[in-house]
Amino acid sequence: MTAPPRVVALVENLHPHAIKLAQELFTAPAYQLLLPPAENWRESAHAIVMRTGSLTREDIETAKYLQVVGKQGVGLDKVDLSAAKEQGVIIRNTPGINATAVAELVVAHIFAVARQIVDIGVRQRNGEVFQRHQCSGLQITGKNIGIVGMGAIGKAVARMLHDGFGCTIFAYDPFLADDAWSDVPHTRARTVQEILPLLDVLTLHVPLVDGTRNLISMTEFKAMKQSCILINHSRGGVVNEDDMVTALKEQKIRGVGIDALVYDPPTLEKYGELWSLPNIITTPHIGASTPQTQSESACAAVRNVWEFFES
Numbered sequence: 001m002t003a004p005p006r007v008v009a010l011v012e013n014l015h016p017h018a019i020k021l022a023q024e025l026f027t028a029p030a031y032q033l034l035l036p037p038a039e040n041w042r043e044s045a046h047a048i049v050m051r052t053g054s055l056t057r058e059d060i061e062t063a064k065y066l067q068v069v070g071k072q073g074v075g076l077d078k079v080d081l082s083a084a085k086e087q088g089v090i091i092r093n094t095p096g097i098n099a100t101a102v103a104e105l106v107v108a109h110i111f112a113v114a115r116q117i118v119d120i121g122v123r124q125r126n127g128e129v130f131q132r133h134q135c136s137g138l139q140i141t142g143k144n145i146g147i148v149g150m151g152a153i154g155k156a157v158a159r160m161l162h163d164g165f166g167c168t169i170f171a172y173d174p175f176l177a178d179d180a181w182s183d184v185p186h187t188r189a190r191t192v193q194e195i196l197p198l199l200d201v202l203t204l205h206v207p208l209v210d211g212t213r214n215l216i217s218m219t220e221f222k223a224m225k226q227s228c229i230l231i232n233h234s235r236g237g238v239v240n241e242d243d244m245v246t247a248l249k250e251q252k253i254r255g256v257g258i259d260a261l262v263y264d265p266p267t268l269e270k271y272g273e274l275w276s277l278p279n280i281i282t283t284p285h286i287g288a289s290t291p292q293t294q295s296e297s298a299c300a301a302v303r304n305v306w307e308f309f310e311s
């Protein structure tokens with residue numbers, strides 16, 4: 001008797017390259033492929049491939065055939081990892097693939113905040129006429145950059161700013177072995193606090209977990225130089241947003257660049273006050289949003305599921 005096919009469900013709309021790859025790999029009679037949005041996947045799927053959505057305890061407990069999840073991207077904060085562990089469901093993400101795209105957006109935000117590009121540009125379009133002395137900015141070349149979280153993205157940012165702009169890198173990552181990273185000169189910090197007063201830019205690249213929630217709050221804002229720029233492209237809860245608004249209003253720091261807010265996607269209702277402040281720029285979680293990165297990471301998520309069954 002032939003075994004019933006393994007059901008693989010693409011539960012979110014993936015890059016077309018990944019859908020094509022899944023159609024080539026997961027063929028009958030060994031597999032049955034459910035194309036996006038595969039809404040009824042919980043009833044039959046042995047594997048799912050997902051992108052940015054949530055995977056709750058209820059999903060995992062209801063899906064009684066589920067063995068493996070191919071998760072596009074690196075962040076797992078919307079996946080109930082303890083439920084997955086309890087039910088023996090393997091979660092495979094695609095670490096590192098989006099690092100270059102995210103790091104490029106980080107660098108873009110640093111320069112945009114340093115030179116007030118968005119604020120000045122919008123006001124100019126609204127008819128304001130500037131004198132050049134009103135638009136004085138911060139030069140980034142040679143400045144001190146603090147990086148919290150030296151994983152794939154933190155390292156890519158460090159390389160770009162060190163190699164490209166001669167910046168001095170201060171790194172804080174308590175989980176990184178001493179010899180784990182040596183290809184870009186940097187100073188290792190033992191705490192975030194010890195480097196704050198030195199920094200011209202602080203950029204955050206940690207997962208959102210209990211130990212990183214509100215990592216940057218009023219105590220940290222007070223310790224930063226008034227000229228410091230904060231960049232958060234990790235997850236919203238890593239920075240205390242109420243304290244950030246206060247810090248910006250009281251000009252405790254120069255400005256902020258954010259790609260990840262607590263309410264995702266951000267709306268005017270939630271962020272009207274924040275967006276009324278001059279030197280903050282936000283983007284709606286688009287760090288990995290280049291077709292190249294989307295294609296590569298979605299294909300990697302599909303391949304992860306294939307390798308789970310075939311190797």
Ligand code: NAD
Pocket residue numbers: 073074075076095096098099102148149150151152153154172173174175176205206207208211212233234235259260285286287288289
């Ligand atoms: P990674 O796993 O390669 O690196 C994360 C690093 O953070 C690790 O080196 C880890 O040791 C370190 N870390 C963990 N807890 C820490 C703490 N308390 N203090 C300091 N360091 C700590 O992940 P990555 O690919 O570099 O991504 C980092 C984060 O960026 C992701 O978790 C995700 O939340 C976010 N992200 C955002 C986007 C975007 O579009 N804006 C895209 C991808 C990832």
